[in-house]
Amino acid sequence: MEKFDDLKPRLPLTFQRTEIKKHNSKIKKTTLIAVKHIYADGIAPYNFYRPISKIVSI
Amino acid sequence: MMNQDLPFKLIANCIPVKGAKRSTICDLTRNDIKLIPNDLYNILIEHEGKSIQEIKEIYNNKYNEIINEYFDFLLKEEFIIFTDTPELFPKISLQWFEPKQITHAILDVGKNTNYDLYKAIKDLDDVGCKHLEVRFFKKVDFDGLKNIVEFIDSLESPIVSIDFTLPFHPNFEKEKILDFLSEHGRVCSLRIHGSPIKEFIPPIDKKSGYVIYSDQFIKNEKFCGVIDPSLFSINIKSFTESQHYNSCLNRKTSVDVNGDIKNCPSMTQSFGNIQEISIKKAIKNKDYKKYWSINKDQIDTCKDCEFRHICTDCRAFIDNPDDIYTKPLKCGYDPYTNQWEKWYNNPLKEKTIVIYKLEEIFV
Numbered sequence: 001m002e003k004f005d006d007l008k009p010r011l012p013l014t015f016q017r018t019e020i021k022k023h024n025s026k027i028k029k030t031t032l033i034a035v036k037h038i039y040a041d042g043i044a045p046y047n048f049y050r051p052i053s054k055i056v057s058i
Numbered sequence: 059m060m061n062q063d064l065p066f067k068l069i070a071n072c073i074p075v076k077g078a079k080r081s082t083i084c085d086l087t088r089n090d091i092k093l094i095p096n097d098l099y100n101i102l103i104e105h106e107g108k109s110i111q112e113i114k115e116i117y118n119n120k121y122n123e124i125i126n127e128y129f130d131f132l133l134k135e136e137f138i139i140f141t142d143t144p145e146l147f148p149k150i151s152l153q154w155f156e157p158k159q160i161t162h163a164i165l166d167v168g169k170n171t172n173y174d175l176y177k178a179i180k181d182l183d184d185v186g187c188k189h190l191e192v193r194f195f196k197k198v199d200f201d202g203l204k205n206i207v208e209f210i211d212s213l214e215s216p217i218v219s220i221d222f223t224l225p226f227h228p229n230f231e232k233e234k235i236l237d238f239l240s241e242h243g244r245v246c247s248l249r250i251h252g253s254p255i256k257e258f259i260p261p262i263d264k265k266s267g268y269v270i271y272s273d274q275f276i277k278n279e280k281f282c283g284v285i286d287p288s289l290f291s292i293n294i295k296s297f298t299e300s301q302h303y304n305s306c307l308n309r310k311t312s313v314d315v316n317g318d319i320k321n322c323p324s325m326t327q328s329f330g331n332i333q334e335i336s337i338k339k340a341i342k343n344k345d346y347k348k349y350w351s352i353n354k355d356q357i358d359t360c361k362d363c364e365f366r367h368i369c370t371d372c373r374a375f376i377d378n379p380d381d382i383y384t385k386p387l388k389c390g391y392d393p394y395t396n397q398w399e400k401w402y403n404n405p406l407k408e409k410t411i412v413i414y415k416l417e418e419i420f421v
Contacts (some may be wrong), residue, residue, distance in 0.1 A: 050291035056249035
């Protein structure tokens with residue numbers, strides 16, 4: 001019988017290459033907006049796939 | 059813990075979506091979204107795999123405080139990790155595949171309905187439908203619901219979820235409903251409209267279905283198509299589907315109160331009557347799938363909305379009935395101002411409300 005360790009996923013032999021872009025120090029940004037200035041609120045999730053019809057909302 | 063010198067990596071199932079004025083991070087495992095500024099979106103897209111220190115230098119150390127705040131937020135919400143091997147955390151594929159011809163179905167039952175509901179359910183069984191919603195626009199009692207569920211059980215059907223939308227009945231006491239839900243595992247929800255109370259009962263122990271008591275009075279299919287945050291769908295299945303296909307009509311079929319097989323009961327085009335033709339045959343019509351591949355990136359205004367991949371679109375009622383690529387009529391959200399308004403208060407929609415003869419839903 002297989003042991004639990006045998007069932008664990010193994011790392012690929014060759015590492016996958018990520019799409020890391022080179023640094024671009026010429027990026028010009030005038031302002032950054034802070035997170036706290038964005039209205040953030042929890043939204044009631046429909047977490048069972050998707051609603052079939054949109055006739056009754058909470 | 060915040061590490062200024064190690065590269066950061068976004069957790070693969072937390073996916074940023076850019077809107078016109080702000081963005082979201084869709085946490086597809088926790089079924090949640092967070093709103094973020096577009097600047098943070100740009101950092102996540104352009105600078106993933108760099109350290110905080112490097113990012114600060116890119117911005118000439120002018121915005122260190124805000125960048126710290128961004129990363130505090132990302133860490134607190136567990137959207138990122140710091141690692142010296144970011145290459146070991148690849149992106150997840152956003153491909154979507156579904157072997158079944160039909161995944162969702164609506165069966166409408168009105169006062170004058172005389173089609174055979176059980177024949178329609180058998181037809182859905184034949185096409186491998188997984189999710190069914192039965193909407194009653196007339197009074198129905200528990201026995202009516204039980205008969206449907208027991209029939210589906212007897213078929214050993216692939217239908218895994220059944221939603222019931224039905225008018226309030228004095229018999230629908232909370233205890234009885236909860237018993238009904240616990241007895242019938244396939245029942246995913248009961249949405250009871252015209253109720254004297256307004257209440258949401260979530261699934262008990264995440265095992266049974268949920269219940270919505272709504273004070274809305276729903277008379278017919280014209281009441282459908284509402285775009286509302288409570289109807290957003292935040293999970294990997296619908297998110298990936300939304301990248302390629304229409305998030306309402308893809309793999310959907312329905313039978314309206316007259317027995318006509320349609321993409322959606324609110325649409326006008328019929329592909330035959332269920333008494334004369336099978337659903338399997340009706341969906342082979344060349345026009346049947348014409349809406350399936352209209353995704354949110356192709357729809358005006360929606361393509362600039364940060365909620366576009368969690369919103370379950372509507373193609374039955376749209377801003378311009380002559381242009382299938384216009385936004386849902388019953389959406390009151392403006393991604394250019396980030397304001398939610400009552401959609402029917404928008405004077406620009408008045409003409410379209412008349413075209414669709416939707417005046418009755420406001421009475």
